[in-house]
Each structure stands twice: as C-alpha cells, then as structure tokens.
Amino acid sequence: MISLFPRQFWRNGLGVLGALTLLGGCVDMPHPFGDPGPEGRRLALTTPPPRLAVPTPSASLLDNTASALWAKDVASQLVDQSLPAVAQPAKPGDWWLRLTATMEGDQVTPHYDVMMPTGEARGHWDAASVPASVWAQGEPKFLMSLASSSAPQISSVLTGIQAAMMQADPHSLKRRPAKVFFKGVRGAPGDGNVTLARAFVASFPDQHDKLEHDPKAADYSVEGVVTLSDGPAGNTGHPLQHIEIVWRTVAADGKEAGAATQLHDIDAHSLDGPWGDVAMVAASEAAGGVHQIITNYSGRDHKPLPPEQGATSGKNKTPV
Known part of the structure; x- marks a missing residue:
C-alpha cells in the first residue's frame, strides 16, 4: 500500500475526509512475460510468450552439476520477481x-543474455566478477546468492524489452490513450452514487486515459x-461513521490492476x-489514483531498452 496524500480537505462541514491509498497494482513491474489472455493480446498490451526458458549452460566454467544448479537458481529467483521462468531447454518459439x-x-x-526465438540476443546484463577459485567450486550457497542478486537486474532488462516492443506497436498503451469503461458507483448513501459517478466522469x-462506452472495447474497467x-x-x-470508497480497476483479461481507496x-x-462538493473532491483524487494504477500496471512509462549492439544469431539459434 502506498500513501499518496492527504491532499485537499473535503469540506461541507465534514472536516478532513480522505487519505487516498493505492492497493495492489503499484509494484513497478509490468510482468513482461505474463500472458494477458486473448483479449489482452488483442488490446496490444504487448508481451513476449508467457515463459522464459533457462537452459543449463555449457559455457559456464562450472561442472555439469553446478551449471544445472545455477540455471535452476536463476529460474527460481526470477519466479520471485513475478516472471514465469522455467529451468529447462528452450523450445521453438521460446524466449x-x-x-x-x-x-x-x-x-x-x-553473463546473462535474453535471447529471442530467432536466436538473436535482445538484452544482456553482466554480474560483478568473482575470483576464479571461488567460481570453480560452484558452491550452492554462492550460486543462490548470485542468482538472487542478478534476478532484479535481469527483470529490469525484460521490462525494457517489453517497453521497446510497446514503443514499436502503434496500438500499445505507449502510443495511444487507455480506454476505460466506468461501471459507476454503488453503495453510497444519499445522492452519492449519482454525484460521485458524475464527478468521476468529469474528472x-x-x-493518457479516456472513457469508453463499450466494455468489450475497453482496456480497463473501473x-x-x-x-x-x-x-x-x-x-x-x-x-x-467510517466511510470507505474503493475505486477498483480491472484489466481487460479480468485481472485486478489495483484499487484506489x-x-x-x-x-x-x-x-x-x-x-x-465532497463528491467532486473525492472523485478528482480517485481519478488521479486510477491514472497511476493504469500507468504502473501497463508499464507505459517504462524506458525502452535500446537495440542490442552486435546482436548475435546463427550459432546461437539453438540454445545450449
């Protein structure tokens, strides 16, 4: 949970009402290898296939057992980064x-190189050098520590790859506003359902985001x-009385992107x-929270990874 403000006062004799918080959807990670489902793919939340293979390396300067353990540890740590990596040989079509x-x-x-299905390197990251005597031992604790420290950097490379793919796609949320279907407000006393809804639509x-009247054509619903x-x-x-207003944001694939509360x-x-005026202030703050949720969940503000310099193909088309 991230506390954004108290910012404005909600007046009308009510005193201060409204610290806005964001629940979920706030981790700065667009899940670059997560499968958004058929509808999500149609809406161009551009992603590679939903699996990242991590084959046992043959050029690791480690024995076979330690090489396999390194691959397994890296895959495990990437899973902890919300990336569905699997320690196994790459299959056709795999990243x-x-x-x-x-x-x-x-x-x-x-060295870590992210390889496309074509066999070309798309991004890389090098870990810090270690003494050869330490490396050659291939101790499990050392390999796990290396994988743990490397996984966030690898994840950052994958995030940049996704951002570059989005930048190249004219239909992605980097190149067009998100279309949001507003389902309205429920549960409010008085005229709150109507006035909150009207204020949200106005605010x-x-x-970056616009309202869409057709729920089937929307990227998100609120x-x-x-x-x-x-x-x-x-x-x-x-x-x-305790009052709680939750503005729940759901992506086109049905997954919750976050909630502004x-x-x-x-x-x-x-x-x-x-x-x-309470409705206008509440809705204005909520609109800002929903904008942030969509930005974080879609990854549209992430910096694209530049093209790989001297990318290799040919001999690397078959993973080792």
Missing part, C-alpha cells in the same frame, strides 16, 4: 536466458464501491443527503 561465464586473469564474470479523462460502518461516539459526543471518519449520517 530464453543464456547463461555464460568468461575468465580474465584470475577473475570470472557471469477522469486526460491525454467501479466505485462505498461502504459505511458505525464508528466511535466521537470526541464531542456525536456518533461517527479513500478512508475516513465522518459525522454519522452527514452524507445521507446531497454530497455537494
């Missing part, structure tokens, strides 16, 4: 991770849900009638 190591003097440098559209519950008596003897205590039944 895969090539592990190698080279020696210079008495130092060994581990939400910008150059719904506001209001919940009231009894609170304490209050400092002045007046009863209070507003929480506070209010004077009991103070919103049983007109919401007035």
Whole structure:
C-alpha cells in the first residue's frame, strides 16, 4: 500500500475526509512475460510468450552439476520477481536466458543474455566478477546468492524489452490513450452514487486515459464501491461513521490492476443527503489514483531498452 496524500480537505462541514491509498497494482513491474489472455493480446498490451526458458549452460566454467544448479537458481529467483521462468531447454518459439561465464586473469564474470526465438540476443546484463577459485567450486550457497542478486537486474532488462516492443506497436498503451469503461458507483448513501459517478466522469479523462462506452472495447474497467460502518461516539459526543470508497480497476483479461481507496471518519449520517462538493473532491483524487494504477500496471512509462549492439544469431539459434 502506498500513501499518496492527504491532499485537499473535503469540506461541507465534514472536516478532513480522505487519505487516498493505492492497493495492489503499484509494484513497478509490468510482468513482461505474463500472458494477458486473448483479449489482452488483442488490446496490444504487448508481451513476449508467457515463459522464459533457462537452459543449463555449457559455457559456464562450472561442472555439469553446478551449471544445472545455477540455471535452476536463476529460474527460481526470477519466479520471485513475478516472471514465469522455467529451468529447462528452450523450445521453438521460446524466449530464453543464456547463461555464460568468461575468465580474465584470475577473475570470472557471469553473463546473462535474453535471447529471442530467432536466436538473436535482445538484452544482456553482466554480474560483478568473482575470483576464479571461488567460481570453480560452484558452491550452492554462492550460486543462490548470485542468482538472487542478478534476478532484479535481469527483470529490469525484460521490462525494457517489453517497453521497446510497446514503443514499436502503434496500438500499445505507449502510443495511444487507455480506454476505460466506468461501471459507476454503488453503495453510497444519499445522492452519492449519482454525484460521485458524475464527478468521476468529469474528472477522469486526460491525454493518457479516456472513457469508453463499450466494455468489450475497453482496456480497463473501473467501479466505485462505498461502504459505511458505525464508528466511535466521537470526541464531542456525536456518533461517527467510517466511510470507505474503493475505486477498483480491472484489466481487460479480468485481472485486478489495483484499487484506489479513500478512508475516513465522518459525522454519522452527514452524507445521507446531497454530497455537494465532497463528491467532486473525492472523485478528482480517485481519478488521479486510477491514472497511476493504469500507468504502473501497463508499464507505459517504462524506458525502452535500446537495440542490442552486435546482436548475435546463427550459432546461437539453438540454445545450449
């Protein structure tokens, strides 16, 4: 959970209402190898295939057992980074991770190359060099530590690859606004369902996201849900209520992208009638939260990885 503000006051005699938080969808990771499903792929949330193979390397300067363990540890750590990597030989059509190591003097440098199905390298990262005597032992604790420290860097390379693919796709969310279907608001007392919905529709559209009337054509859907519950008596003897407004954002494939949540205590039944300016302030803050959720989930703000310099093919078309 990330606390964005308190920012504005919700007035109308209600005092301060509304720290906005984002729940879920806030990790800065667009899951570059996650499968968005048929509808998601149609909507050009561009991704490679949903598996990254990690074959046992033959050019690792390790024995066979240690080489296999290195591949297994790397795959396991990538899974912890929300990447469905598998320690197995690459199959036709797979993206895969090539592990190698080279020696210079008495130092060994581990290399990681992200390989496309064509056999060309698309991105790489080199770990810090280690003494050759340490590398040659292939100790399990050392290999696990190496995999653990390397996985976030490899994930960053994959994120850059996805961003570059999105940049090249005119239909991706890097090249066009996201289309959002608004399902409305439910659960609010008084005229809250109507006034919150109207205020959200007025506040939400910008150059990055627009509202879409056809749910089948939308990249995301948003719904506001209001919940009231009894609170304490209050400092002045007046009863209070807890109010929670959750603006839930769901991607086209049905997966939840995140939720912007507003929480506070209010004077009991103070919103049983007109919401007035409270609705506009609440909806304006919520719109900003939904924009951030979509940006984080789609990865549209990530920097594209430049083309690989001197990318190799030919002999690398068959993973080793």
